[in-house]
Amino acid sequence: MSKFLLSHPVTFYEGINACFIIDLDMKKIIETENLSFYYGKRQILDHISVGFREHAISAITGPSGSGKSTFLMTINRLWEELNGAKMSGRVSIFLDHEKLDIYDRGVSLSWLRRKVGMVFQIPNPLPMSIYKNLVLPLQMAGFKKKEYLRSKVETVLKQAFLWSEVKDRLPDDARTLSGGQQQRLCIARAMILEPAILLLDEPTSSLDEKAAREIETLLFSLKKHCSLLMVSHDQAQVKRVADEVLELVDGRISELFTTPSSIRSTKSGIGHFRP
Amino acid sequence: MKRSVRVGRPLVLAATAVGSLLTLAIFAFMMMLGRPLFSDHSLNLLLTQAWAPDRGLYGIFPFICGTLSLVGLSLLIAFPLSLGNAILIHLLAPRRLARFLHQTIKLMTGVPTVVYGFVGIFFLVPLIREWFFRGSGMCILSASLLLAMLISPTMILVFLESFAAIPTAHIRALEALGGTRRQKLVHVILPGAKTGIITGLLLALGRALGDTMIALMVAGNATAAPESVLDSVRTLTAHIALVMAADFDSMEFKTIFACGIILYLWTALLTLSLRYIHYNSTKLSHDQTF
Numbered sequence: 001m002s003k004f005l006l007s008h009p010v011t012f013y014e015g016i017n018a019c020f021i022i023d024l025d026m027k028k029i030i031e032t033e034n035l036s037f038y039y040g041k042r043q044i045l046d047h048i049s050v051g052f053r054e055h056a057i058s059a060i061t062g063p064s065g066s067g068k069s070t071f072l073m074t075i076n077r078l079w080e081e082l083n084g085a086k087m088s089g090r091v092s093i094f095l096d097h098e099k100l101d102i103y104d105r106g107v108s109l110s111w112l113r114r115k116v117g118m119v120f121q122i123p124n125p126l127p128m129s130i131y132k133n134l135v136l137p138l139q140m141a142g143f144k145k146k147e148y149l150r151s152k153v154e155t156v157l158k159q160a161f162l163w164s165e166v167k168d169r170l171p172d173d174a175r176t177l178s179g180g181q182q183q184r185l186c187i188a189r190a191m192i193l194e195p196a197i198l199l200l201d202e203p204t205s206s207l208d209e210k211a212a213r214e215i216e217t218l219l220f221s222l223k224k225h226c227s228l229l230m231v232s233h234d235q236a237q238v239k240r241v242a243d244e245v246l247e248l249v250d251g252r253i254s255e256l257f258t259t260p261s262s263i264r265s266t267k268s269g270i271g272h273f274r275p
Numbered sequence: 276m277k278r279s280v281r282v283g284r285p286l287v288l289a290a291t292a293v294g295s296l297l298t299l300a301i302f303a304f305m306m307m308l309g310r311p312l313f314s315d316h317s318l319n320l321l322l323t324q325a326w327a328p329d330r331g332l333y334g335i336f337p338f339i340c341g342t343l344s345l346v347g348l349s350l351l352i353a354f355p356l357s358l359g360n361a362i363l364i365h366l367l368a369p370r371r372l373a374r375f376l377h378q379t380i381k382l383m384t385g386v387p388t389v390v391y392g393f394v395g396i397f398f399l400v401p402l403i404r405e406w407f408f409r410g411s412g413m414c415i416l417s418a419s420l421l422l423a424m425l426i427s428p429t430m431i432l433v434f435l436e437s438f439a440a441i442p443t444a445h446i447r448a449l450e451a452l453g454g455t456r457r458q459k460l461v462h463v464i465l466p467g468a469k470t471g472i473i474t475g476l477l478l479a480l481g482r483a484l485g486d487t488m489i490a491l492m493v494a495g496n497a498t499a500a501p502e503s504v505l506d507s508v509r510t511l512t513a514h515i516a517l518v519m520a521a522d523f524d525s526m527e528f529k530t531i532f533a534c535g536i537i538l539y540l541w542t543a544l545l546t547l548s549l550r551y552i553h554y555n556s557t558k559l560s561h562d563q564t565f
Contacts, residue, residue: 081450083370113453120451124444126463136462137452189452 028094029054029197029227030075035089037070037079037251044070046251047089052244054094057219057228059242061235067251068231072199075229076116077102077109095196114141117190117226121202123182125174125189130166133174133185137193152192159225160188161218180211184218191222198222200230204237216241302539309532321533326498328527335533337500341508344415344501345494346483349422354476357427361434366456366464377435383428392492395421400493409505413495416504421489426479433478437471438464470556474549481545484538487512511538 028051037045044067052058060068073079074091092099095115102112114137125133134156135149143149153170157163162184166177174185183203190198200219204212212234219228219241232238238245247255306313312321316333324334360380364373395417404412445463454462465472487510495507496517509517511534522528 076451078447078451081447110453110455113451118451120444120447122444124442124448126445126448127467140452140454140458140462186448193452 027054028052030229031092031094031099032071032074033090033092035071035074035087035091037067037074037087038085039082040084044251045074045248048248048251048253049089050246050253050256052227052229052246054227055223056243057223057230057241059238059245060229060231060248061233061238061245062248062254064233066248068248069201071248072118072201072229072231075102075197075199076113076118078113078118080109093197110141114193115195116197116199117193117195118199119183119186119190119201119203122206123179123186125177125182125185127173127175129171130174130177130185131170134189134192137189141193156188156192159191159218159222160184161214161221162188178211180207180214183207183211183215187215187218187222191225195226198226198228200228202231202233205233212237302536305532305535305539309529309536312526312529312533315526321530325500328525333526333530335511335514335530335537337498338509338511338514338534339537340500341415341490341494342484342510342512344504345418345422345490345508345510346480348415348419348504349426349483350476350480352419353423353427353430353479356423357430357475357479358434358472360427360431361438362460362464364431365435365438366460380428380431383424384432388425388486388488389492391421391425392488395489395493403505407505410507411495413493414505414507415494415501418489418494418508419504421493422483422486425486425489426482429482430475430479433471433475434468437468437475440471441467470552473552477545477549477552481542484541484545485512487516491516 030052031050033049035045035048036043048071060071062068070079074087075093079085079087087103090101091103092101093116094100100107102116126136128136131153134153138149138152143152154163154167157166162181165181166172166185169176174182177185183206187198187200187203203219204215207215216237219230222228230242232242245256246253312333316324321334322339323336324332326332326334326337360376364376364380368376399417399420400412402412403414403417404410441464445467446459449459449463490508490510490513494510494513496509496513497507498509499506501508515531515534518528518531
């Protein structure tokens with residue numbers, strides 16, 4: 001049976017493989033109901049029902065192959081580009097106090113992915129200039145005015161603590177930046193569309209300690225702009241940055257910590273995964 | 276130094292030297308055999324004069340025009356079709372249809388040129404003759420359409436390879452930013468496959484330049500410079516084949532070496548262009564790594 005360490009008042013329902021948690025204090029931004037996911041015949045996620053708080057850093061952790069990245073991809077429907085994958089259940093996001101089923105037929109994929117940004121494990125700047133990397137999402141969304149584009153670029157680069165480092169080299173190829181700078185650029189690129197949710201798939205795992213710390217500081221500062229859902233293997237990092245933690249094991253909820261204090265006070269400690 | 280390296284290096288160097296020397300020897304051989312023609316006629320005259328051996332004119336200008344117009348038109352037809360096909364297979368078609376089309380195109384690369392020639396003679400040529408009410412139907416247009424069919428599979432396969440080589444990370448990045456299929460194509464796939472597209476175009480150009488059978492069977496083999504796409508033409512390769520089949524040691528025969536030299540130089544230029552593109556793209560990816 002799953003174990004929960006909760007400090008807030010909660011209502012707790014448990015089915016055969018399903019857990020549904022409602023924290024009465026929290027304002028949710030994402031909610032999944034009976035979310036199951038399959039690659040071919042292999043089940044990756046097993047009836048996950050969970051909610052995540054608005055303007056918080058929610059970490060998803062767990063051993064390799066537990067379905068963390070797949071879970072993330074169900075939030076922006078990125079899995080739909082994969083072959084042989086299928087999903088059941090419901091995923092909703094809350095925008096302007098309205099609950100929206102993101103798999104509803106009326107939801108445009110482009111619109112959704114602009115509202116739910118994503119940053120990948122390995123920095124993936126496009127093979128173009130730093131400036132073009134940042135304005136491309138805006139241009140694809142239909143923004144054309146040069147002054148607007150320029151001011152947005154400056155704003156997000158400042159948000160990503162990158163402005164002072166790159167302001168004189170905006171026409172340079174983005175791939176000439178260091179790994180840490182590239183990842184901050186990718187975060188800035190995702191943030192330029194002002195998403196309500198930012199998904200981060202192990203954003204610091206390919207970076208050195210210093211660059212990783214810079215990203216962590218950046219994530220803290222981004223909390224006021226959007227809600228962050230981050231997959232991380234780094235248990236120390238999860239303890240440092242996360243406001244709530246969901247642990248997945250074999251595609252099921254293993255543990256859920258809803259406050260930073262509960263994360264630190266747990267006896268088993270984060271990373272004490274079941275074999 | 277390892278023994279394998281000690282023995283292998285001279286062997287590789289020797290093989291490279293022999294290969295290079297053979298290539299140069301072919302050029303020297305053609306120059307030598309064509310010498311009687313080159314000593315009697317200036318190169319300028321050969322390249323600009325008309326072909327009228329009975330009047331002592333051995334100019335290959337009409338064949339150069341014929342080759343360039345045929346190749347140019349076939350590339351003009353084949354390039355957009357091939358690019359469209361490659362985009363359809365890579366991005367738009369359902370998986371099964373894409374696989375079927377891909378296999379069909381692979382199969383097309385193995386079809387002998389003479390088969391295309393037969394299709395041209397018995398199907399396309401009468402059709403062109405009836406549509407335009409002009410000439411025999413054996414003209415630049417008929418031959419270009421067939422040549423386009425011949426070179427398209429090569430182009431499509433090279434384009435597809437270059438599309439597939441685009442890093443998945445770039446595609447995923449654009450998808451995650453809400454990019455549509457069209458935006459993916461415009462902002463990631465086509466710019467990323469630029470080198471591959473140019474390579475495919477140059478390879479197809481080489482194939483079209485070197486083709487003999489379609490030009491021989493369908494282009495009509497007229498020895499005058501063409502004025503419209505409905506005119507018959509003789510290409511450099513068709514001229515070589517026709518003269519060789521009927522002659523052995525006349526001055527007309529010597530012109531095939533002039534044709535050979537021009538084809539050689541064009542091919543060398545193409546190869547050097549491909550090498551330059553390849554060098555630049557690998558240099559770029561090396562620079563990007565560091």
